[in-house]
Amino acid sequence: MNRRQFLRYSSAWGVSWSLGGLIPSCAQAPPKPDADRAILQGLRIIDPHAHPDQFHHVRPSRIDKTSTLRAIKAAGMAASAFAAVGDLEFFRRSSKISYYSSTKAQLQRIHDLVKAGKVKRVLRSADVPAVVNPGDPPGAILAIEGGDPLDGKSERVDEFYRMGVRIITVVHYRNNELGDVMATWRGLNPGPYNNGLTQAGRKVIARMQEVGMVVDVAHAHSTTLKDIVGMNPKPLLDSHTNPCPTDDLRRCHRQRTWKDMELVAKTGGVICTWPFAYNRPDQQRRTFLDWAREILEMKKRLGMDHVGLGTDGGGGIPRLIEGYRDVRDLARFVAAMQEIGLSPEDIQAYMGGNVLRVLQQCIG
Numbered sequence: 001m002n003r004r005q006f007l008r009y010s011s012a013w014g015v016s017w018s019l020g021g022l023i024p025s026c027a028q029a030p031p032k033p034d035a036d037r038a039i040l041q042g043l044r045i046i047d048p049h050a051h052p053d054q055f056h057h058v059r060p061s062r063i064d065k066t067s068t069l070r071a072i073k074a075a076g077m078a079a080s081a082f083a084a085v086g087d088l089e090f091f092r093r094s095s096k097i098s099y100y101s102s103t104k105a106q107l108q109r110i111h112d113l114v115k116a117g118k119v120k121r122v123l124r125s126a127d128v129p130a131v132v133n134p135g136d137p138p139g140a141i142l143a144i145e146g147g148d149p150l151d152g153k154s155e156r157v158d159e160f161y162r163m164g165v166r167i168i169t170v171v172h173y174r175n176n177e178l179g180d181v182m183a184t185w186r187g188l189n190p191g192p193y194n195n196g197l198t199q200a201g202r203k204v205i206a207r208m209q210e211v212g213m214v215v216d217v218a219h220a221h222s223t224t225l226k227d228i229v230g231m232n233p234k235p236l237l238d239s240h241t242n243p244c245p246t247d248d249l250r251r252c253h254r255q256r257t258w259k260d261m262e263l264v265a266k267t268g269g270v271i272c273t274w275p276f277a278y279n280r281p282d283q284q285r286r287t288f289l290d291w292a293r294e295i296l297e298m299k300k301r302l303g304m305d306h307v308g309l310g311t312d313g314g315g316g317i318p319r320l321i322e323g324y325r326d327v328r329d330l331a332r333f334v335a336a337m338q339e340i341g342l343s344p345e346d347i348q349a350y351m352g353g354n355v356l357r358v359l360q361q362c363i364g
């Protein structure tokens, strides 16, 4: 992209770009920190899946700093999910703590951040700040990754709603009381296959829609996803994934097939893509440009209304897009999106506009 095109973007966005950081263009050279903020300025960024500062762990075994409160503020993000891990104790094989107690303890840590004025709780979509000035607390959307702490009881949906939870990812790494997972974790046995959404799962989904929560189908097996879509739900969220080049589920692991993404899109929902890098014979996903080109493909096949960002920051993604250190590097990603010709409107839709629409339709 040349300088004149950049200037056209600038005036279209009504923001003042820091040209010093942009001229070297685009996705290649790392912009200076002040330019990071400048390129992201004017964007209302919402990350619907992250574990900032790995708050879910008391002592993280491996430090993942791709989403920290500090970086979220530096990037000027409007809101980020703070996802408690519902099945955290599943990974600690000898743990005696229940999923329910573990999740409540994790959520308490977010409440402490709210109390300390470090984040602002998002209970309604109107709570997502339109503008976040430096020093303002960003919005925190409370989430639970894995419906395991519900123990199949729909009344627990109400309980977690009262605690401020607005997104629940139905399954994570266990075939739980609600449904089945699409991938296992390092050989851990996920337990018996339910053959799709269970009766308890149906009740839980129905209750989530009634009280005003977003149903997140990330990690859900294709059959479980189909059963959820069959309930004719409000717009669904698939909070962190990316397209699988084949329809062969055995080769897709945590990637979504186009058929399944079409189902999510049909509900009016959003499929969110992450900075996960890999090299496979049929697909290379290594650079900001690879990640951006994928959005272009999703726009063509699903429509721009159905694509969004979901970083899974703090979730320990094994290999990251080259040059992606934390959410501040979304600036470089935005530069790549511009470079391949996505419009300012497309970029805003991806960076938070579409997720905001899902929040409006699901949580009010």
Ligand SMILES: [Zn+2]
Pocket: 049, 050, 051, 083, 145, 312, 315
């Ligand atoms: Zn996660």
